[in-house]
Amino acid sequence: xxxxxxxxxxxxxxxxxxxxxxxxxxxxxxxxxxxxxxxxxxxxxxxxxxxxxxxxxxxxxxxxxxxxxxxxxxxxxxxxxxxxxxxxxxxxxxxxxxxxxxxxxxxxxxxxxxxxxxxxxxxxxxxxxxxxxxxxxxxxxxxxxxxxxxxxxxxxxxxxxxxxxxxxxxxxxxxxxxxxxxxxxxxxxxxxxxxxxxxxxxxxxxxxxxxxxxxxxxxxxxxxxxxxxxxxxxxxxxxxxxxxxxxxxxxxxxxxxxxxxxx
Numbered sequence: 001x002x003x004x005x006x007x008x009x010x011x012x013x014x015x016x017x018x019x020x021x022x023x024x025x026x027x028x029x030x031x032x033x034x035x036x037x038x039x040x041x042x043x044x045x046x047x048x049x050x051x052x053x054x055x056x057x058x059x060x061x062x063x064x065x066x067x068x069x070x071x072x073x074x075x076x077x078x079x080x081x082x083x084x085x086x087x088x089x090x091x092x093x094x095x096x097x098x099x100x101x102x103x104x105x106x107x108x109x110x111x112x113x114x115x116x117x118x119x120x121x122x123x124x125x126x127x128x129x130x131x132x133x134x135x136x137x138x139x140x141x142x143x144x145x146x147x148x149x150x151x152x153x154x155x156x157x158x159x160x161x162x163x164x165x166x167x168x169x170x171x172x173x174x175x176x177x178x179x180x181x182x183x184x185x186x187x188x189x190x191x192x193x194x195x196x197x198x199x200x201x202x203x204x205x206x207x208x209x210x211x212x213x214x215x216x217x218x219x220x221x222x223x224x225x226x227x228x229x230x231x232x233x234x235x236x237x238x239x240x241x242x243x244x245x246x247x248x249x250x251x252x253x254x255x256x257x258x259x260x261x262x263x
Contacts, residue, residue, distance in 0.1 A: 006045025023048045043067045051076045086118045108165045177213035177235040215252045
């Protein structure tokens with residue numbers, strides 16, 4: 001008996017039979033998923049055909065009992081509306097795109113990031129958003145130079161208050177360096193540098209984040225020279241040359257408490 005439209009019978013290594021569903025639209029062959037029953041695979045094919053052929057289907061209409069996954073639902077509607085196929089749940093807008101984590105969580109990105117996220121699936125775990133890049137878990141914030149330990153509201157913020165808007169103009173980095181936090185005194189910025197040994201030690205307060213970051217590096221070197229075995233991260237300063245770095249390193253003062261620290 002011939003297979004139902006859009007269905008291909010297949011067999012797993014264990015000998016178990018399953019059914020692959022797919023559809024071709026505008027010369028593009030689109031895989032729809034695998035199903036245990038032929039009728040289910042055919043239903044996926046028919047549903048996909050309805051979506052691709054009817055503009056009345058929208059992303060927000062997706063229900064959990066749909067035969068298609070939510071990702072496929074988004075992929076099909078984007079391809080129908082924009083004529084570009086992505087394997088990830090992306091919907092193109094003018095000058096930006098939306099990446100759907102699920103029906104309730106959608107992230108906005110600049111169009112410059114389209115190629116990257118078209119090939120890297122965003123995953124969410126424990127409140128963190130990350131991709132797998134060359135076998136490593138990489139947070140999406142790292143693309144903005146934001147470190148893993150950064151805290152929203154302290155080290156960076158979303159300028160328009162929308163923490164799902166990852167367009168570059170909306171990401172404001174407050175603290176660029178490890179151990180450095182920004183505050184204000186009498187309306188002027190003050191950068192406090194701290195280092196963690198058994199608790200936080202204040203290294204000093206400085207007028208620029210560059211000085212504070214270099215002070216952190218200097219304190220870390222001092223503590224290592226005193227026999228502290230802890231691995232302190234190093235702040236890499238890219239906006240000054242080696243001569244200026246050495247000058248600041250030599251001149252920057254660190255707290256007496258750290259200078260006199262003993263094991």
